[in-house]
Amino acid sequence: MRKDLITDAAIALVAELGMRGLTHRAVDRKAGLPEGSTSAYFRTRKALIEGLVERLAVQEQQEIDLDTDDVAGSIARTIDSWLVERNRTLARYAAMLEATHHPELRTILAHSPREQATALARALGHENPERAGAHITAFIEGLLFYRLVGGGSTTGPTPGTEESVQDLRKAVEKALRP
Amino acid sequence: MRKDLITDAAIALVAELGMRGLTHRAVDRKAGLPEGSTSAYFRTRKALIEGLVERLAVQEQQEIDLDTDDVAGSIARTIDSWLVERNRTLARYAAMLEATHHPELRTILAHSPREQATALARALGHENPERAGAHITAFIEGLLFYRLVGGGSTTGPTPGTEESVQDLRKAVEKALRP
DNA sequence: CCGCCTCCTCTACATCTGTAGAGGAATCTA
DNA sequence: TAGATTCCTCTACAGATGTAGAGGAGGCGG
Numbered sequence: 001m002r003k004d005l006i007t008d009a010a011i012a013l014v015a016e017l018g019m020r021g022l023t024h025r026a027v028d029r030k031a032g033l034p035e036g037s038t039s040a041y042f043r044t045r046k047a048l049i050e051g052l053v054e055r056l057a058v059q060e061q062q063e064i065d066l067d068t069d070d071v072a073g074s075i076a077r078t079i080d081s082w083l084v085e086r087n088r089t090l091a092r093y094a095a096m097l098e099a100t101h102h103p104e105l106r107t108i109l110a111h112s113p114r115e116q117a118t119a120l121a122r123a124l125g126h127e128n129p130e131r132a133g134a135h136i137t138a139f140i141e142g143l144l145f146y147r148l149v150g151g152g153s154t155t156g157p158t159p160g161t162e163e164s165v166q167d168l169r170k171a172v173e174k175a176l177r178p
Numbered sequence: 179m180r181k182d183l184i185t186d187a188a189i190a191l192v193a194e195l196g197m198r199g200l201t202h203r204a205v206d207r208k209a210g211l212p213e214g215s216t217s218a219y220f221r222t223r224k225a226l227i228e229g230l231v232e233r234l235a236v237q238e239q240q241e242i243d244l245d246t247d248d249v250a251g252s253i254a255r256t257i258d259s260w261l262v263e264r265n266r267t268l269a270r271y272a273a274m275l276e277a278t279h280h281p282e283l284r285t286i287l288a289h290s291p292r293e294q295a296t297a298l299a300r301a302l303g304h305e306n307p308e309r310a311g312a313h314i315t316a317f318i319e320g321l322l323f324y325r326l327v328g329g330g331s332t333t334g335p336t337p338g339t340e341e342s343v344q345d346l347r348k349a350v351e352k353a354l355r356p
Numbered sequence: 357c358c359g360c361c362t363c364c365t366c367t368a369c370a371t372c373t374g375t376a377g378a379g380g381a382a383t384c385t386a
Numbered sequence: 387t388a389g390a391t392t393c394c395t396c397t398a399c400a401g402a403t404g405t406a407g408a409g410g411a412g413g414c415g416g
Contacts (some may be wrong), residue, residue, distance in 0.1 A: 018276055020198050023373060033397055038406090045374065093277060096327050098196055100268060106332075114329050134330060135321075135349045142320015143313075143326055149274050150319055151292050152282075153313060171313045177355075180363090203405060212365055223404065358416090365410080372403070383392075 004033050006038050007055035010048060014094050016085035016134035024048065046102075047154055053095050053105050059088060070119070072176055079144055083159035113137060126178045139175040143168060183209050184216050185233035186345060188226060193265035193274050202226065224280075231283050237266060249298070250354055254346035257322055259339035267326055291315060304356045317353040321322050 009031035013021050027038040027048070042048035067074045082089045104164040117140075118133030126132035145157070146152040147168075157164040187209035191199050205216040205226070220226035243254040245252045260267045277283040295309030295318075304310035325337070325346075336340040 017279060018197055024375085032206065036395055036397085040290065040394065043375065044267055089241070090275070090278060096368075097268070097272060097275065100327055101195060133204070134334070135352065137329060138320045138324035138349065139317050139353070140320070141324050142316045142318070145323055146319050148317035151315060156312070159369070167309065170309065171316065174313065174353075174355075175317070175350075203403075214365055214367085217405070218364065222406065315403085360416105361412105361414080361416105363410105363412085365408105367408085368406085370404095373401085375400095376398085378397085379395090381392105381394080383390105385390080386388090 002037070003041055004015055004055065005039055006033070007051045009039075010052045011055065011091045013065075013085055014052065015090040018095050019098060022048065022052075025041070029083070050097065050105070051094075052091070056092055058086065060092075066116075069107050072172040073165075075140065075172045076165050078173075079140060079168050080159055080165045081142055081145075083164070086148070086159075091142065093145070093149065099103075110146060111138075120176070124176060124178055135175075136175055138174070154165055180211075180215075181219055182233065184211070184219055185229045188216075188232065190229045190265055191267045192269040196319065197272050200226065200230075205329040208266070211334070227273075227276065227280070228262065228278060234270055234273060238270075244294075244298075250347050251343075253318065253354075254348045256342050257318060257325075257346050257350075258337055258343045260322055261325055261342070264326070264337075267322065271323070271327070289293075296352070302354055302356055310356075314353055318350070321349055341344065 006027060010022060010027050011121040013030050015028075023041070023046075024045070025035060028035050038048065042051050065074065078130070095105060113134060114137055117136045118129050121132035121136060122129040146175055147156050157167050184205060186206050191204055191208050195204075200223075202216040202223070203213060203218075206213050209215070216226065220229050243252065273283060292311060292315055295314045296307050299310035299314060300307040325334050335345050341355060
């Protein structure tokens with residue numbers, strides 16, 4: 001589908017140049033389409049951003065599938081895979097920042113691993129699963145952000161390696177401990 | 179100083195509109211200065227961004243002052259104050275994302291609470307202070323991000339309240355536990 | 357008092373950007 | 387096959403943006 005081609009190019013652009021690089025014509029070039037294509041599918045810039053965000057949501061639909069025998073391990077592997085999918089994750093952060101002043105994006109980005117985390121916290125016997133779930137989510141987000149754009153991006157182990165997964169697993173284990 | 183007036187306006191702009199809103203003329207208007215002022219002080223856009231980031235660094239210079247009798251509490255209060263200083267923190271995130279494709283910004287943003295965290299981890303008797311320090315940093319960043327732009331921004335307690343500080347403290351305590 | 361230098365304002369201009377619509381090619385319907 | 391419809395490409399244009407430089411106001415040294 002033409003539309004997916006366009007939104008994929010948009011995601012790559014945002015990852016490489018930031019939201020500022022997201023212009024109709026730049027997307028045309030990136031996607032190798034004739035000038036005007038993006039503008040035809042997404043007449044306004046707002047529509048283009050919404051398209052991008054919806055595409056992100058689709059691509060991330062795959063839930064974290066929890067191997068209940070190795071919860072920390074499966075979470076760690078998921079985080080590592082997000083680090084490997086650098087572009088997508090960077091674009092998501094840009095979109096989240098954008099959602100700060102465009103509330104309509106927030107629903108699409110909801111992304112809700114939140115209930116999953118709450119359920120997990122309950123299963124692990126945390127006192128206050130609501131709160132613990134939020135903390136776990138925050139921690140996971142933090143690990144990801146820290147390793148992708150924060151201080152850990154220069155010093156941490158290379159994403160995609162076993163070392164990376166093991167490092168993440170240590171951290172996740174700590175976060176899950178009641 | 180004229181320059182600080184300009185960079186402060188730039189920070190507010192980025193917080194409100196994102197990096198895309200950062201244009202010479204918009205800064206002029208925001209600062210209430212005649213058109214051309216920003217362009218005179220920061221001829222190129224790159225220079226403007228660097229000025230903004232340096233200003234951020236200056237404003238954040240105040241280290242986290244650790245009350246050693248209440249480590250978790252002082253960290254929690256610091257995080258809460260960052261949540262209250264919403265604009266500054268949002269601008270910092272935008273700048274960090276920008277630093278992804280402009281490496282020269284990274285040095286300015288270094289921000290290194292990293293060594294502090296490592297030292298803290300050592301003092302608290304963590305096995306591997308290097309790694310534990312990184313995890314603590316990641317966790318703190320995560321709490322902040324989650325509450326400022328992530329899922330916690332809509333559901334969490336209002337920043338600046340005692341409830342907010344207490345919630346953060348619970349989370350920080352858990353993160354610090356060896 | 358005069359010339360000089362710094363700081364600031366204004367104007368200019370090439371380029372980029374958002375958005376719109378005209379019209380052609382391809383596909384479908386009957 | 388003829389007409390209608392959808393999809394795509396191209397061109398247009400008003401306004402915004404990055405960047406540069408001319409020139410004035412005001413202070414300073416002599």
